Amino acid sequence: MKKIFICSAYRGNIDGNIEKAKEYCRWAAVECGVIPIAPHLFFPQFLDDDAETEREIGINMGLSLLKDSSELWYFGDSVTEGMKKEIDTAVRLGIPVRLVPESEILNIQNGGLYL
Template sequence: MTISKFNSEGYYDPTAYEALTAVEKSEAAINAYRPLVYICSPFSGDVDTNIKAARRYSRFAVDRGCIPVTPHLLFPQFLNDRIPTERKLGLFFGNVLMSKCSEVWVFGSNISNGMAAEIKRAEWKKYPIRYFTKNLEEV
């Protein structure tokens, strides 16, 4: 979009020009590159609370300019975590997605078995890992 410094009547209008330029820059920033980050947080146990927390963590990543990859919000929609073969399949799918991410973000101090496996894999693959409290403070 080309923004003119002149209004429709041909008069110089710097205020409108600056405002429209700011809007254009804001729109461009929204469409800028956003890295994928893998969200690692508990799922099993208090599933409803953990899902709400994972949604909050995902939003936190979006607000920091990232695209969250949160497998435990997706795969339980069609895989049953209580069936060992399906749980194993979900963890495998998560590993594949993790390999596409720039960083792994671990949330909370309660590390579940699934999280421990994800962290171990991230460390083994030397993926950058960042740790956050459940209150979204980096540690």
């Protein structure tokens, strides 16, 4: 199975962005049959994203996971500073990058995204 690095916003509307990232991962796993890798769903469970040092540790651990991914898929109509760092790293490493814009989301029903 391909490992796909899921790149989406975290800061800002954190609760809303977490829910979106979970749905992106669900879609990738269920509809696309890949293993979603979403560090921004895991590392904030034990690292403080508001502490700059811990945020950098989390970003660097995520970039390490990116190196083992088959592709990077990024979601949304805008790219945050953290997302840009991940996308730039993927491009530099020759990892394919795929945009999945919000406009491709066709339906949201019962908490589920259908892209």
